[in-house]
Amino acid sequence: DTAVSQTPKYLVTQMGNDKSIKCEQNLGHDTMYWYKQDSKKFLKIMFSYNNKELIINETVPNRFSPKSPDKAHLNLHINSLELGDSAVYFCASSQQDYQETQYFGPGTRLLVL
């Protein structure tokens, strides 16, 4: 009965590779997000989708491409991985209202070697 799930939990890969992170929510929310947490623990929005429509693309390199096949899924594909992409990536979901809580997935720890 996990609310927001992400796979994989850990991802170790070489520079230049392409990888994907999957996210699913079973809360019936209409908005999903990707956040990046850097090595200093700072969390920043990358993308948000509302009903499969891209709402926010927050100056993220083109190598990052989100895809939302339906309201319950938001995947993140990363091309040509770089050392600086190493971080924890969190998926979150919410109803589209400022009073609504965003619920986070467990995070995916990406390490690029």
Added chain:
Amino acid sequence: AQKITQTQPGMFVQEKEAVTLDCTYDTSDPSYGLFWYKQPSSGEMIFLIYQGSYDQQNATEGRYSLNFQKARKSANLVISASQLGDSAMYFCAMRDSSYNTDKLIFGTGTRLQVFP
């Protein structure tokens, strides 16, 4: 521009004591929500408490309460009767009502350590 400021990088508190984690915010939107999240060493983000900009009363959730002072733009988290399991990073975050910029803005976090 929206901004969240947490000025305490680290805090120590003895078990069973109360502790206040500071958070100030800046926004020009009259409608906004303020959230606190806990991130233990295991890494997940756990929602703790919410305060809406129009709420007249301070929010409370068990041992957590939010000291909301709108005129001062502060939303401090108070944890009463600290427990060892409260040791974690705590993040203050804000969400405003703009559809096109719907996101959480986070502060830099405060690392709380509870000692016996």
